Amino acid sequence: xxxxxxxxxxxxxxxxxxxxxxxxxxxxxxxxxxxxxxxxxxxxxxxxxxxxxxxxxxxxxxxxxxxxxxxxxxxxxxxxxxxxxxxxxxxxxxxxxxxxxxxxxxxxxxxxxxxxxxxxxxxxxxxxxxxxxxxxxxxxxxxxxxxxxxxxxxxx
Amino acid sequence: xxxxxxxxxxxxxxxxxxxxxxxxxxxxxxxxxxxxxxxxxxxxxxxxxxxxxxxxxxxxxxxxxxxxxxxxxxxxxxxxxxxxxxxxxxxxxxxxxxxxxxxxxxxxxxxxxxxxxxxxxxxxxxxxxxxxxxxxxxxxxxxxxxxxxxxxxxxxxxxxxxxxxxxxxxxxxxxxxxxxxxxxxxxxxxxxxxxxxxxxxxxxxxxxxxxxxxxxxxxxxxxxxxxxxxxxxxxxxxxxxxxxxxxxxxxxxxxxxxxxxxxxxxxxxxxxxxxxxxxxxxxxxxxxxxxxxxxxxxxxxxxxxxxxxxxxxxxxxxxxxxxxxxxxxxxxxxxxxxxxxxxxxxxxxxxxxxxxxxxxxxxxxxxxxxxxxxxxxxxxxxxxxxx
Ligand SMILES: Cc1cc2nc3c(=O)[nH]c(=O)nc-3n(C[C@H](O)[C@H](O)[C@H](O)COP(=O)(O)O)c2cc1C
Ligand code: SF4
Ligand code: FES
Numbered sequence: 191x192x193x194x195x196x197x198x199x200x201x202x203x204x205x206x207x208x209x210x211x212x213x214x215x216x217x218x219x220x221x222x223x224x225x226x227x228x229x230x231x232x233x234x235x236x237x238x239x240x241x242x243x244x245x246x247x248x249x250x251x252x253x254x255x256x257x258x259x260x261x262x263x264x265x266x267x268x269x270x271x272x273x274x275x276x277x278x279x280x281x282x283x284x285x286x287x288x289x290x291x292x293x294x295x296x297x298x299x300x301x302x303x304x305x306x307x308x309x310x311x312x313x314x315x316x317x318x319x320x321x322x323x324x325x326x327x328x329x330x331x332x333x334x335x336x337x338x339x340x341x342x343x344x345x346x
Numbered sequence: 347x348x349x350x351x352x353x354x355x356x357x358x359x360x361x362x363x364x365x366x367x368x369x370x371x372x373x374x375x376x377x378x379x380x381x382x383x384x385x386x387x388x389x390x391x392x393x394x395x396x397x398x399x400x401x402x403x404x405x406x407x408x409x410x411x412x413x414x415x416x417x418x419x420x421x422x423x424x425x426x427x428x429x430x431x432x433x434x435x436x437x438x439x440x441x442x443x444x445x446x447x448x449x450x451x452x453x454x455x456x457x458x459x460x461x462x463x464x465x466x467x468x469x470x471x472x473x474x475x476x477x478x479x480x481x482x483x484x485x486x487x488x489x490x491x492x493x494x495x496x497x498x499x500x501x502x503x504x505x506x507x508x509x510x511x512x513x514x515x516x517x518x519x520x521x522x523x524x525x526x527x528x529x530x531x532x533x534x535x536x537x538x539x540x541x542x543x544x545x546x547x548x549x550x551x552x553x554x555x556x557x558x559x560x561x562x563x564x565x566x567x568x569x570x571x572x573x574x575x576x577x578x579x580x581x582x583x584x585x586x587x588x589x590x591x592x593x594x595x596x597x598x599x600x601x602x603x604x605x606x607x608x609x610x611x612x613x614x615x616x617x618x619x620x621x622x623x624x625x626x627x628x629x630x631x632x633x634x635x636x637x638x639x640x641x642x643x644x645x646x647x648x649x650x651x652x653x654x655x656x657x658x659x660x661x662x663x664x665x666x667x668x669x670x671x672x673x674x675x676x677x678x679x680x681x682x683x684x685x686x687x688x689x690x691x692x693x694x695x696x697x698x699x700x701x702x703x704x705x706x707x708x709x710x711x712x713x714x715x716x717x718x719x720x721x722x723x724x725x726x727x728x729x730x731x732x733x
Pocket of ligand 1: 425
């Protein structure tokens with residue numbers, strides 16, 4: 191069985207073959223591969239016996255269900271009001287300078303993608319960002335540089 | 347009006363002096379009707395924003411006849427400036443699960459779900475451990491109720507209860523028409539109570555203290571304590587538990603930095619209150635009950651603030667209905683045009699009218715509430731919109 195089929199059948203075992211298995215399936219594929227390909231979505235549709243358009247419609251609605259190729263580490267920096275007030279702009283520029291990518295882009299080695307996001311619920315600790323599932327708060331240019339250097343040196 | 351002392355309370359976030367599961371055990375020994383009545387008498391209103399009376403919601407759900415019912419804890423918390431539910435779930439999750447279980451027992455529901463926003467995935471491991479403790483406890487006391495987590499995937503509008511249900515059903519998170527309400531036709535078509543994290547924790551506190559004690563907190567209109575997420579230009583950013591019913595003046599005195607020019611109450615879906623109204627505005631009355639308060643000092647451009655809010659609404663509108671989809675975009679373009687001098691200042695009046703139209707013509711609370719912050723900022727800070 192292909193890796194994808196295993197992921198799908200694992201989730202179907204947990205959630206049944208109904209449509210409510212769809213979100214967990216999509217999420218576990220993104221967790222494994224960083225994003226969903228068209229082939230993935232066609233395959234899921236077959237397994238759940240729904241149309242591929244339905245799968246795509248759901249996937250494209252949610253900001254964490256990526257349908258474009260992304261790096262292994264997705265940086266999501268909060269751009270909502272209090273993070274913005276507390277200096278998100280400078281932090282963002284530091285990230286862009288270090289990684290040489292703009293918002294929406296992925297580094298050539300496919301290690302990092304940079305995205306802006308709306309409030310992530312850390313407004314009292316802004317500026318804040320997520321890298322994959324982990325959060326970083328009270329960011330300054332210095333602090334974000336340290337965080338990224340650690341990822342560049344110590345994480346694959 | 348008499349000036350009310352700003353009183354701090356410590357009910358929800360205090361450590362477990364009495365085990366929330368002991369509260370559950372004591373409560374399920376009583377009659378269901380009596381507990382629902384207690385909830386109604388407590389005056390507790392939903393803490394997710396809409397402020398619907400919790401006891402009434404439980405009563406209506408209990409009257410539904412169905413082979414299955416669901417209790418969903420709404421932990422989608424996406425409103426900019428709101429982070430109290432994160433704090434509750436990390437510090438006192440047992441109060442939440444105890445409240446969910448009491449709701450389940452009182453309405454004959456056996457399944458509970460915590461809908462957790464994707465951005466909080468780092469909390470899942472700890473929460474799952476706590477949920478296991480709960481599920482074992484429920485078995486031990488012979489209560490037919492279990493809880494699991496459903497992880498969202500990143501969409502503010504999924505905090506709206508019917509969009510949340512759509513999302514759990516594997517669909518796009520587009521709000522449904524109401525009625526029917528979730529208590530009639532919710533998850534998988536079954537009666538479903540959707541309640542906020544803080545609401546369930548408060549419900550457990552009502553059962554612990556009894557309605558009579560609980561109503562002693564707060565003003566006539568709103569009872570109990572409330573968590574406020576405080577952010578912005580404040581030396582005391584964070585979550586604070588306060589009695590309902592204080593004036594913004596007292597609030598600013600306590601939490602401002604001495605130079606406060608405006609306070610946003612109820613998150614971006616709420617109202618922006620300028621300094622001249624601090625004395626006469628009471629926090630909690632007539633606003634949304636989410637408890638997000640953002641403080642702006644005199645260095646902040648209110649044009650910039652409004653622009654940031656509108657960016658948020660444009661992106662988070664699900665696009666399903668035209669007044670909201672097009673309206674949010676037009677408001678954003680409109681304030682930009684006035685700022686650039688491409689439109690006359692009078693155009694702002696037209697934009698306010700547009701926002702009022704969105705209030706009546708939009709399908710869900712997202713589009714309906716844009717007018718709150720839009721009109722309050724444009725009206726009170728008109729110069730800043732123009733120059
Ligand atoms: C756009 C939008 C977003 C919402 N987000 C949330 C949320 O994150 N958490 C929440 O509890 N309620 C949210 N609500 C309110 C819910 O629809 C619902 O009223 C609430 O969960 C009911 O719980 P309560 O009665 O305990 O307040 C939102 C409503 C709208 C219109
Ligand atoms: S008001 Fe906005 S968010 Fe709500 S259903 Fe309409 S388009 Fe979607
Ligand atoms: S505004 Fe950035 S986390 Fe809320």
